[in-house]
Amino acid sequence: MTNPYAGEVALVINGERRVLKLTLGALAELEAALGAETLVELIERYEGGRFSTRDVLALLLAGLRGGGWQGSSNDLARADIPGGAVVAAQAAAQLLARAFTIPEFPDEQV
Template identity: 65%
Template structure:
C-alpha cells in the first residue's frame, strides 16, 4: 500500500497495477451506510477496532473509498482484481480509511 495524503483523508492502493487514491467523502460514507446489510457505520468501526471485520466489510470500504476518489466502477469490478499486497493490504487500507474519516491524523490538532 502506498501512502496517500492523510490530511485529506486519502489512502492509496494499487489495483491491477494502477495507483488509486481512496477517500471517504460524506457522499461515499452515505452510500456505504445505505449499502450495509446490517448495523451502522459505528458498528463497522467497532468491527475493525476489534479485528472482527469480514471480507464484505473490506470490499465495501474499498469501493466507497474508490468512489470518494472519483472511481466510477462497481464492487463486481474488483472481484477478479489484483490488489498489490493482497487481502492484507486491502484490509489495512480499509482500516486506515475509517481511521482517517473519523479522527485527525497523528500530530494534527
C-alpha cells in the same frame, strides 16, 4: 501523492495507483451497502478484529468512489491487489481511521 490530512489512502489496483477517500456521499453509500445503523458498528468490528471480507470490499469501493473511480463492485472483486487480502484489509482500516480521526497540526489550532 495522497493527503492523509484529507483522509486519503493510496492502493494499487490492477497495476494502477488509486487514491481512496471517504467523502460524505461515499460514507452514505457504505452505510447502505452494509445495512448498518451507524458506522460506529463498522468501526467497532474493525477494532475488535471482527470485520468480514464484505466489509473490506464495501469500504474499498466507497473509498474508490470517493476518489472518483467509476468501477463497479464486480470490478473490484476481480481486481488484482498486490499483497492480496491483507493489504486490502489494511488499506480499508486506514481509510476508516483517517475518515474519523482529527489530524494534529503542529502549530495550528483546529
